[in-house]
Amino acid sequence: MNATSVPRGANPAAEQEAFIAAVATELTSFLAEKHALLARISPDTLVLIDSIRKLVTGGKRMRALLCYWGWRGAGGAADDRAIIQAGAALELFQAAALIHDDIIDRSDTRRGGPSVHRQFGTLHTDSGWALDHERFGHAAAILTGDLCLSLSEEMFSLIAAGSNEPVSRAASSRARAVFNVMRTEVMAGQYLDILEEVSGPSKPHGTAVARASAIIRFKSAKYSSEHPLVMGGALAGADDELLSGYSDFSLPLGEAFQLRDDVLGVFGDPATTGKPAGDDLREGKRTVLVGLTIDAAAAADGEFVDQNLGRQDLSDAEVERLCAIMVDSGALANTEAMITELSERAFAALKRLTIADSVTEALSALGLAAVARTS
Amino acid sequence: MNATSVPRGANPAAEQEAFIAAVATELTSFLAEKHALLARISPDTLVLIDSIRKLVTGGKRMRALLCYWGWRGAGGAADDRAIIQAGAALELFQAAALIHDDIIDRSDTRRGGPSVHRQFGTLHTDSGWALDHERFGHAAAILTGDLCLSLSEEMFSLIAAGSNEPVSRAASSRARAVFNVMRTEVMAGQYLDILEEVSGPSKPHGTAVARASAIIRFKSAKYSSEHPLVMGGALAGADDELLSGYSDFSLPLGEAFQLRDDVLGVFGDPATTGKPAGDDLREGKRTVLVGLTIDAAAAADGEFVDQNLGRQDLSDAEVERLCAIMVDSGALANTEAMITELSERAFAALKRLTIADSVTEALSALGLAAVARTS
Known part of the structure; x- marks a missing residue:
């Protein structure tokens, strides 16, 4: 094939x-x-x-x-x-x-x-x-x-x-290996996520971004983007070069997707996202955006974030102050810059793939929908 | 083979x-x-x-x-x-x-x-x-x-x-079918178990034994006894006759095993079972033994069972009264009779199997340990 x-x-x-x-x-x-x-x-x-x-x-x-x-x-x-x-x-x-x-x-x-x-x-x-x-x-x-x-x-x-042909049996066994790793990684990623919720607040400042990045990588980017694409390729008998090219495209794409999700969770229009404003803040999600905020905010602001993030009863004024801190500290701009950088990396990798034009077109459309969405 | x-x-x-x-x-x-x-x-x-x-x-x-x-x-x-x-x-x-x-x-x-x-x-x-x-x-x-x-x-x-040989591939696919059915059945059986806990008390008298029997069949007897034995046979390429003989042995055996478990849960010696006396009664397990009790007990006794089974704070005297009702109503004796009947059916089926003597011996030992145990 x-x-x-x-x-x-x-x-x-x-x-x-x-x-x-x-x-x-x-x-x-x-x-x-x-x-x-x-x-x-x-x-x-x-x-x-x-x-x-x-x-x-x-x-x-x-x-x-x-x-x-x-x-x-x-x-x-x-x-x-x-x-x-x-x-x-x-x-x-x-x-x-x-x-x-x-x-x-x-x-x-x-x-x-x-x-x-x-x-x-x-x-x-x-x-x-x-x-x-x-x-x-x-x-x-x-x-x-x-x-x-x-x-x-x-x-x-x-x-x-x-699969009865030896070739397709090898391919299906390679796809199975991806499926297996995917399942273990996503469960480990989910565990890191619930662990961060309880242990994040007591970890030293300056380490939150690295932990949040690991969570989105395993819980989201690899699971929702890289593994599915690579699994499809493996199943069709793709060679190592193509599979590695698939990873170069889909891993940064998946990370950009999740960062966009995090931004929308705080700054998205409730009318478009279907989520009440401040929902992610009341839930206390410790995202890369939050990590960047805590690392970059002035001392008093950082303390305010630590003490209020995850409070179910946050008032609208408190939600607004949290949002303002994310903007003023530069954390939102930094997250947007990361999304841009990751997207560019993904699309550059997509261009390098030697696949049919119609497939490039389809992956490009999926990729754009993932990172430029408003809901 | x-x-x-x-x-x-x-x-x-x-x-x-x-x-x-x-x-x-x-x-x-x-x-x-x-x-x-x-x-x-x-x-x-x-x-x-x-x-x-x-x-x-x-x-x-x-x-x-x-x-x-x-x-x-x-x-x-x-x-x-x-x-x-x-x-x-x-x-x-x-x-x-x-x-x-x-x-x-x-x-x-x-x-x-x-x-x-x-x-x-x-x-x-x-x-x-x-x-x-x-x-x-x-x-x-x-x-x-x-x-x-x-x-x-x-x-x-x-x-x-x-599995690279066509024969063993067919066998492994047959074993896979058993594995698949096993998983679905045990989860369905577990659901019936939690459902019985909440809905059993409001179901009409006289139907509890049938429901408890379905639960032990799917949650326990098929899962723990029949499917493993049949799966092993299927994997070795056993013919339909042998597989069906395996079921004739292992299904009643598994049911007897679970009935024995239920009896031990109420009447077992805590020193041997490692479970406090009355534990199953406080937990409110709606077993075949309990179903037989409710069906056969005199009106006042039946009401006592309905109202007290599953009460976490049962006193020792109340536990004793529940046990006495199980004995006096004949439910315990009926359960023991069922265990005997199921065991005899299982061992008769075992005798009919055309397998090596050493295998019969091993299965017989496992079977005896399952139904005649005290812990």
């Missing part, structure tokens, strides 16, 4: 849409099978699969798309079942991560509906069951996330099961 | 010991690799792998052993890497299930040490970190369980990666 198998003049947007539809179909029929299995166990268990089904029908399918273009750039055929299964496995994995994340963060909503633990909490209340609805909600969501994680793996293993 | 490849006069006990040692070695070197990966991310994340390592060094390795004898009975070689990896994958899966179970059940101890969420809670307290130690403990344990679940998958996928 090589890059020339991508037809000249192909329309990346239409192709992308067809792929997303194929992933949705794959997920639907796979989850219908699991629905039937659960129905044989007990109709009471069907809520588990229903909540997974609801969750995987939403979302931007960013990871699946990067995986797809990584595959296409390495010469994979547009309609190959293997890439559709890989995309579906990534979506299931992401759904599992969201279910457990929402328990950890105590988030009530997800993708426009109640989060999974809230759904189960409501089921408990509405049914008039005994004991505590919140505890039941958390327990049921832990199990639903575990099921979803297992289903992600099951979906991924279908790729190898379908 | 066929049954005659098991050497005559082999000593099952010694063989079993060698297998357990091989699984331990496999787990040690696998987790050492993951330790190195986490060390590259951040030394702060090593606690995740350390807590998994501690957990998988304990336990009776019941599932791994059943898997082994299923494999041996179908003619698998004693020292094949595939069965060692399958055993290691089952142990990792069980560790993941325990980590999340202990959060769900709020259990403070596991295998003689603190449960994983308690380890992280203590780390938080000892380090003097901010915010709530319990919430941090739960969050970290959710992530550790997720990591452990992923590692179980990763270990299992090594089996298929090592």
Whole structure:
């Protein structure tokens, strides 16, 4: 397989849409099978699969798309079942991560509906069951996330099961290695994130940026950007040079994406982001932006940040003062400069890739959407 | 491969010991690799792998052993890497299930040490970190369980990666199908268990035994007994007849095992079981024994059970009255009769299996230990 198998003049947007539809179909029929299995166990268990089904029908399918273009750039055929299964496995994995994340963060909503633990909490209340609805909600969501994680793996293993040629077996085993590292790294990154929340305040000043950078690298940039793209390439049998080029593009892109997310979390327009102003500040997210602020702020301002970040009951005036400190200390400008630098690095690396023009075009569009967005 | 490849006069006990040692070695070197990966991310994340390592060094390795004898009975070689990896994958899966179970059940101890969420809670307290130690403990344990679940998958996928012959590829794919169903069923069974805890009291009398039976079937008997044995057989390429014979033996055995567990949880000697008397009653476990009690007890007694089961502050006198009701209603005797009937069914099926004598001997010993134990 090589890059020339991508037809000249192909329309990346239409192709992308067809792929997303194929992933949705794959997920639907796979989850219908699991629905039937659960129905044989007990109709009471069907809520588990229903909540997974609801969750995987939403979302931007960013990871699946990067995986797809990584595959296409390495010469994979547009309609190959293997890439559709890989995309579906990534979506299931992401759904599992969201279910457990929402328990950890105590988030009530997800993708426009109640989060999974809230759904189960409501089921408990509405049914008039005994004991505590919140505890039941958390327990049921832990199990639903575990099921979803297992289903992600099951979906991924279908790729190898379908590979009969020695070449594609080697490729699927290389893609599996990426999938494995991805899972371990994202869980380690999430742990660093919850650790920072509790231990960050007591760590020495001047070290917060480095820690926040490690978190966005493992929890976000590698997981949401680099690994999906490289996995797609590996699955299509890309050589080391192409895979390393993919990393040079997608890792800084993913970091820029997360920095943009952090900025929007504080300075974004609530009307566009859908998040109340000051939400990230009340939550106490210790981002690179926050780290830069603490490092650069004048003593009194730095103390104010340390003492108020993460206070659930921050007043609007206090939120405003925190924002002002981020601007006045130069932390916001520095973060924007980092986003620019990382984006430039990513797009320069994209230009160096020897892939079909339509793939470059598609990756470029995904990249721009990631770093220049307002929501 | 066929049954005659098991050497005559082999000593099952010694063989079993060698297998357990091989699984331990496999787990040690696998987790050492993951330790190195986490060390590259951040030394702060090593606690995740350390807590998994501690957990998988304990336990009776019941599932791994059943898997082994299923494999041996179908003619698998004693020292094949595939069965060692399958055993290691089952142990990792069980560790993941325990980590999340202990959060769900709020259990403070596991295998003689603190449960994983308690380890992280203590780390938080000892380090003097901010915010709530319990919430941090739960969050970290959710992530550790997720990591452990992923590692179980990763270990299992090594089996298929090592299968190059078409025959063994078919066998590993059949074993994978068992592994997949096992995971979905046990999670569904666990959900039925937490559901029963909250919804059981409001369900009509006379239906509790059926629900409790479904729970022990999916959460326990299939997961801990049938699936491991059948998986081992499938991996060695056993035919349908042998696999179905394995089920005929292991499913009733697993049910008997769980019924014995339930009886010991109420009537066991605390000195032998290591559990305080009345623990299961205070926890409110809605077992088959409890279901039989509610169905058979006189009206006043039945009401007493309904109102007191699951009360954390049950007095010793109340525990004694609950026990007396279980005896007087005939529920205990009925449960014992069920254990006897299931055991007899299991051992009759074992006799019908056409496997090497040493394998029958080993399975028989495991079976007896499961149903006739006092702890």
